[in-house]
Amino acid sequence: MNVITNNKWIGQRTIRPDGVDKVTGRAAFAADTTMPGMIWGKILRSPHPHARIKSIDTSKALALPGVKAVVTARDIVDFPVDKSVMLGIQDMRWMCRNVMAREKALFPGHPVAAVAATTEAIAAKACELIEVDYEVLPWAIEIDDALKADAPILHEFNKFEGKPSNIAGKLEVKKGDIAQGFKEAEVVIERTFTTRPVHQGYIEPHACLISVAADNKTTIWSSSQGQFMVRAMTSYLTGIPQSDIRAIPAEIGGGFGGKTIVYLEPLATLLAKKSGRPVKMVMTREEVMRATGPTSGSKSTVKIGAKKDGTIVAAQGTFYLQAGALPGSPIRGAVGCSFSPYDIPNVLSVGYDVLSNRSKVAAYRAPGAPIGAFAVECVMDELASALKMDPLELRLKNAARQGTKAAHGPVFPRIGYVETLEAAKAHPHYAAPLGKLQGRGVASGFWFNAGGESSAQVNITEDGNVVVTTGHPDIGGSRAAIANVCAELLGIDYRQVSVLIGDTATVGFSNLTGGSRVLFASAMVVTQSTEKVITTLRERAAKIWEIDPEAVKWENGAAHPASPNAGQFEPLTLAELAAKAPQMGGPIGAGVQLNTEGAEGGFGTHICDVEVDVELGIVRVIRYTAVQDVGRAVHPGYVEGQMQGGVAQGIGWALNEEYIYNKDGKVDNPGFLDYRMPVCSDLPMIDTVMVEVPNPKHPQGVKGVGEVPLVPVMAAVANAVHHALGKRFYSLPMSPPKVLAALEAEG
Amino acid sequence: MAKLHVSTTINGEPMEFLCEPNDTMLDALRGPLGLTGSKEGCASGDCGACSILLDDRLVCSCLMLSAEAQGHEIRTIEGMADGEKLHPLQQKFLEMAALQCGICTSGMLVASDALLKKNPQPSEEEVRFWLAGNLCRCTGYDKIVRAVLETAQDMREARN
Ligand code: FES
Ligand code: FES
Numbered sequence: 001m002n003v004i005t006n007n008k009w010i011g012q013r014t015i016r017p018d019g020v021d022k023v024t025g026r027a028a029f030a031a032d033t034t035m036p037g038m039i040w041g042k043i044l045r046s047p048h049p050h051a052r053i054k055s056i057d058t059s060k061a062l063a064l065p066g067v068k069a070v071v072t073a074r075d076i077v078d079f080p081v082d083k084s085v086m087l088g089i090q091d092m093r094w095m096c097r098n099v100m101a102r103e104k105a106l107f108p109g110h111p112v113a114a115v116a117a118t119t120e121a122i123a124a125k126a127c128e129l130i131e132v133d134y135e136v137l138p139w140a141i142e143i144d145d146a147l148k149a150d151a152p153i154l155h156e157f158n159k160f161e162g163k164p165s166n167i168a169g170k171l172e173v174k175k176g177d178i179a180q181g182f183k184e185a186e187v188v189i190e191r192t193f194t195t196r197p198v199h200q201g202y203i204e205p206h207a208c209l210i211s212v213a214a215d216n217k218t219t220i221w222s223s224s225q226g227q228f229m230v231r232a233m234t235s236y237l238t239g240i241p242q243s244d245i246r247a248i249p250a251e252i253g254g255g256f257g258g259k260t261i262v263y264l265e266p267l268a269t270l271l272a273k274k275s276g277r278p279v280k281m282v283m284t285r286e287e288v289m290r291a292t293g294p295t296s297g298s299k300s301t302v303k304i305g306a307k308k309d310g311t312i313v314a315a316q317g318t319f320y321l322q323a324g325a326l327p328g329s330p331i332r333g334a335v336g337c338s339f340s341p342y343d344i345p346n347v348l349s350v351g352y353d354v355l356s357n358r359s360k361v362a363a364y365r366a367p368g369a370p371i372g373a374f375a376v377e378c379v380m381d382e383l384a385s386a387l388k389m390d391p392l393e394l395r396l397k398n399a400a401r402q403g404t405k406a407a408h409g410p411v412f413p414r415i416g417y418v419e420t421l422e423a424a425k426a427h428p429h430y431a432a433p434l435g436k437l438q439g440r441g442v443a444s445g446f447w448f449n450a451g452g453e454s455s456a457q458v459n460i461t462e463d464g465n466v467v468v469t470t471g472h473p474d475i476g477g478s479r480a481a482i483a484n485v486c487a488e489l490l491g492i493d494y495r496q497v498s499v500l501i502g503d504t505a506t507v508g509f510s511n512l513t514g515g516s517r518v519l520f521a522s523a524m525v526v527t528q529s530t531e532k533v534i535t536t537l538r539e540r541a542a543k544i545w546e547i548d549p550e551a552v553k554w555e556n557g558a559a560h561p562a563s564p565n566a567g568q569f570e571p572l573t574l575a576e577l578a579a580k581a582p583q584m585g586g587p588i589g590a591g592v593q594l595n596t597e598g599a600e601g602g603f604g605t606h607i608c609d610v611e612v613d614v615e616l617g618i619v620r621v622i623r624y625t626a627v628q629d630v631g632r633a634v635h636p637g638y639v640e641g642q643m644q645g646g647v648a649q650g651i652g653w654a655l656n657e658e659y660i661y662n663k664d665g666k667v668d669n670p671g672f673l674d675y676r677m678p679v680c681s682d683l684p685m686i687d688t689v690m691v692e693v694p695n696p697k698h699p700q701g702v703k704g705v706g707e708v709p710l711v712p713v714m715a716a717v718a719n720a721v722h723h724a725l726g727k728r729f730y731s732l733p734m735s736p737p738k739v740l741a742a743l744e745a746e747g
Numbered sequence: 748m749a750k751l752h753v754s755t756t757i758n759g760e761p762m763e764f765l766c767e768p769n770d771t772m773l774d775a776l777r778g779p780l781g782l783t784g785s786k787e788g789c790a791s792g793d794c795g796a797c798s799i800l801l802d803d804r805l806v807c808s809c810l811m812l813s814a815e816a817q818g819h820e821i822r823t824i825e826g827m828a829d830g831e832k833l834h835p836l837q838q839k840f841l842e843m844a845a846l847q848c849g850i851c852t853s854g855m856l857v858a859s860d861a862l863l864k865k866n867p868q869p870s871e872e873e874v875r876f877w878l879a880g881n882l883c884r885c886t887g888y889d890k891i892v893r894a895v896l897e898t899a900q901d902m903r904e905a906r907n
Contacts, residue, residue, distance in 0.1 A: 015841050022849035023837040025784015025824035029850060032783035201884045203788040203796055204850040253786070253850025254884050285789040476847040476885060637844030641886055645847060648887030672793035672882060680888045681872075681879040 204253020650713020
């Protein structure tokens with residue numbers, strides 16, 4: 001369904017601008033840089049899940065030779081708990097308490113102090129010399145424990161319905177009359193599901209290198225999903241004005257949402273300021289697992305009612321999501337996305353943000369949506385079998401289309417959900433025979449996608465090539481897609497376009513790499529910047545030819561005289577115009593800064609085949625097809641890559657990934673050996689079908705593609721397992737011990 | 748404690764460095780040797796981002812003491828291309844978009860190179876099991892496996 005044709009570069013699998021650096025080891029990630037005089041920072045972390053900090057004595061640590069600075073919560077700007085200060089979607093009251101425990105340590109691994117010393121070993125030793133007097137408190141890890149009447153309360157100031165509570169927030173989405181809707185239903189299915197917190201699992205641990213001059217001029221070198229976020233959060237937490245902080249985005253070794261907040265930068269900045277030396281901090285994998293991310297664990301109840309002909313008349317969802325130790329779970333994604341693939345007249349969707357003594361959650365690919373979709377799409381599967389309908393038919397019958405008013409508010413413009421269902425139905429995978437102990441499941445998913453602030457600068461070099469600077473860290477090939485867009489508009493070879501990610505001092509404000517917004521937003525600002533450049537180029541040619549600029553057209557990388565002057569002058573190429581720039585008005589370049597609008601939500605439909613090893617309890621995914629409404633695939637290789645990567649993460653979430661807590665309230669598996677993410681031999685090839693229904697609100701038709709592919713996966717796998725065994729798992733992960741227990745219970 | 752002096756060969760060049768007795772080879776590469784192409788994802792032998800060749804044997808450099816490099820030959824990602832000419836695996840990874848963030852890429856390439864040296868005609872299954880020690884969280888492995896299989900075929904054809 002390739003609707004935009006005749007493109008030279010858009011839709012091509014070009015080589016990414018940063019590619020050679022990344023296959024030769026030259027690319028500089030956060031931990032790859034050093035500075036003269038650099039020293040090392042380390043963090044002392046709480047061993048307790050919940051403890052009041054009565055006092056901290058750092059004198060012995062400071063006395064250790066080689067130690068240059070120590071910081072505690074006292075050095076960090078306090079944001080009192082009674083006044084919210086928002087930075088994007090983050091509340092600085094919680095950020096300030098997340099980077100360093102203030103009144104209480106709230107989870108094992110919560111930072112309590114940080115040390116900078118001449119070597120990592122001395123810094124680690126100094127951490128051991130810090131004496132913290134804790135008053136250990138009772139704790140709660142799981143949702144049910146945190147919601148008990150006599151549960152230990154994490155934050156005395158947090159009230160729900162007038163009483164101190166571990167419920168930190170509630171969000172409700174309503175459409176129609178839910179009671180009436182269920183009255184009309186002839187078949188109703190209601191089920192309760194649980195999912196476990198899972199980590200984003202980026203392979204690059206958090207790292208930064210920071211120097212602060214005596215006048216507070218600060219240089220931050222770190223990897224994150226947003227250098228402007230790093231600058232702002234560091235400024236808020238250290239008191240150094242944003243104009244004094246230059247945040248340089250290193251190459252980032254994966255984020256998936258987990259690097260949309262800071263952990264180290266404020267601490268390293270304060271250590272660098274105190275010591276007068278550049279400070280480098282690198283987390284260990286264990287620190288990453290104990291103290292960063294993950295996404296929420298959850299408990300959801302979903303009820304869907306339909307007529308006998310399959311028309312869904314009512315749907316209700318209640319989603320409890322773990323926030324970790326500080327408020328802020330992604331209930332918006334669970335509440336808002338779960339029912340959006342369907343046109344349902346009566347919907348009630350409610351989410352609760354639940355505190356407990358685990359590390360504070362961070363965004364993870366379509367935050368909240370996969371949790372909700374797991375419950376809804378499993379119920380859809382049960383509903384289809386209760387109605388004796390094909391599960392894709394049931395979805396088609398109720399699918400959201402152009403004009404559908406989604407439960408979360410908006411009326412959909414032209415969307416491609418139906419097309420994903422039809423493509424899935426028509427795919428040979430859907431009709432392929434299955435063997436013994438094999439099963440097939442399908443599921444759909446939706447994610448909002450985001451627009452927001454972006455800046456770009458497009459400059460023509462003196463030799464007639466192009467440098468594009470944007471403000472979004474590139475995690476998955478966005479530079480390649482931007483080169484395609486700019487080269488297409490200019491009509492030049494894509495290799496003439498260099499695409500760079502600017503630091504906070506060299507490019508205008510750009511919001512995070514997150515919400516699947518990067519290509520949507522940056523293609524928009526790059527398009528407008530390039531169009532301005534083309535206008536300048538036409539004006540220059542007009543001046544040289546002494547004709548009206550309107551009579552000059554830009555084609556194939558050159559200015560051509562248009563009618564009535566067509567053929568009168570030889571075309572002027574980009575290189576020729578660039579060479580003449582000094583005489584003809586000066587440098588050629590343009591920048592655009594926008595609050596981009598028109599990001600439309602995306603839909604996916606997945607087909608999964610599994611085979612169950614009933615001896616070992618292992619579920620293997622043996623075939624997988626992901627179909628997605630991708631808008632326009634500017635660089636198909638990286639769109640497919642997003643889809644395949646999302647599916648792989650979902651398979652991990654469905655089958656293996658979970659934190660194991662011990663009786664002391666600590667994570668027992670804080671490493672890659674026991675926190676089992678999918679490895680190469682666990683997975684099959686992941687087939688992709690890109691349905692291209694261009695976003696009408698974007699110059700290239702771009703729609704975010706990065707997050708949708710995680711949303712349907714867990715349900716697709718669970719539905720397949722159900723099909724294979726006739727047994728449904730309501731709780732993730734469907735790991736070997738659980739599968740064996742379920743098979744044994746059956747006898 | 749005095750540092751240890753190590754003489755070794757890295758990417759064909761004789762090299763010397765000083766290290767602590769408990770430094771890993773990865774520490775030495777990324778520290779005194781300045782070869783930061785090998786990455787540290789776990790320091791426990793579970794992610795493969797630090798993969799190097801020790802006398803043509805694939806090892807996790809985070810599990811090897813740097814002093815053990817004495818008298819041996821080490822190859823890292825920095826030695827994979829022949830000057831300006833990329834190794835066929837490097838070229839194929841680029842053409843097939845077999846990397847997203849790129850943090851696993853050095854290790855993937857070093858490991859794949861070791862595989863093709865041993866087994867120029869691997870099956871998909873052999874590639875998958877060989878690379879099972881190299882975690883990638885971005886790609887779902889699909890394009891990586893395809894790139895290795897295609898490179899193997901290209902290299903076989905080039906030899907024939
Ligand atoms: S860093 Fe060596 S295996 Fe992960
Ligand atoms: S490309 Fe990011 S981990 Fe492999």
